[in-house]
Amino acid sequence: MTRVTDDDAEPRRQIGALPFRRARDGSDRILLVTSRESRRWVIPKGWPMPGRKPFQAAAQEAYEEAGLRGHIGKRPIGYYLYEKRLKNLDAVLCQVKVFPLRVRKQLKHFPEEHQRELRWFTPAEAAEAVAEPGLAAIIRAAARQARAPKP
Template identity: 55%
Template sequence: MKDRRQIGAIAYSHDAEAGLRILLVTSRETGRWVIPKGWPMKSKLPHQAAAQEAFEEAGVEGSIAKKAAGTYRYPKTLRNGDVVSCRVKVYPMEVKKLASKWPEASERKRRWFSTEDAAAAVVEPDLAKIFLSIGQIVS
C-alpha cells in the first residue's frame, strides 16, 4: 500500500531561560500530542500549507523553513473508519505570534515542551528523532 502524503509544521521557539521549545497540540480524535499537519493544498507550496495548518490547528504565526527537516510515518484513521499509512514531511517554523483565537481552538489544546519532553510525548519514533535533532537544524 502506498503512503499518503501529508505536510506538518514543527512550531518552535528559543526561550532565554527554557531554551529550545516545541509547541504540540492534541489530536481531535484521541487527544494525544501531535504536530499541526494536514493534506497538501493545491494552491500552496508544501511549506506554505504547513504554515497554514500550524495556524488553523495551533494558532501560531511565524517564519517557516522552505526545506523540510525530515519525514515520519503514522497510521491515520479516516472518517469512514479505514486506516491509511501517511508519510508526513515536516517543516520547522519559528513562532513569532500565538493567537488567542484560532480556527480549531475549541477542539485542541496546545502546550510548549522541551525537545526531550516533546520526543517523549509523541508516539512516532521518527518524529521524536527529529525533535531531538532540531537544535542542529534551526540553530
C-alpha cells in the same frame, strides 16, 4: 479498526510544521497540539493544499490548529510515517513532510482553538510525548541542530 493491508500502496502524503521558539531563559521549546480524535500529542499537520507550496500549507495548518505565525522553512527537516484512522475506522499509512516553523506570534483566537489542547515542551519532553518514533527522531535531531555551534 481495520488496517489497510495493501503493502504495495504508496503512503498518503501530508505536510506538517514543527513549531519552535526560544524561551526567556534561553532554552528551546517545541509546541505540540492534541489530535482531534485520539487526543495524542502531534505537530500541526494536514493534507496538501491546491495552489500552495508544501511549506505554505504547513504554515497554514500551524495557524489553523494552533494560532501560530512565524517564519516557515522552505526545506523539510525530515519525514515520518504514521497510521491515520479515518472516520470509517479504516487506517491509512501517511508520510508527513515536516517543515521548521520559528514562531513569532501565538494568537489567542484561531479556527481550531476549541478542538485542541496546546502545550510548549522542551525538545526532550516533546520527543517523549509523541507516539510516532519517526517524529520523535525529527524533534531530537532539530534540537541537536539548534544547539550546534555556528561555523
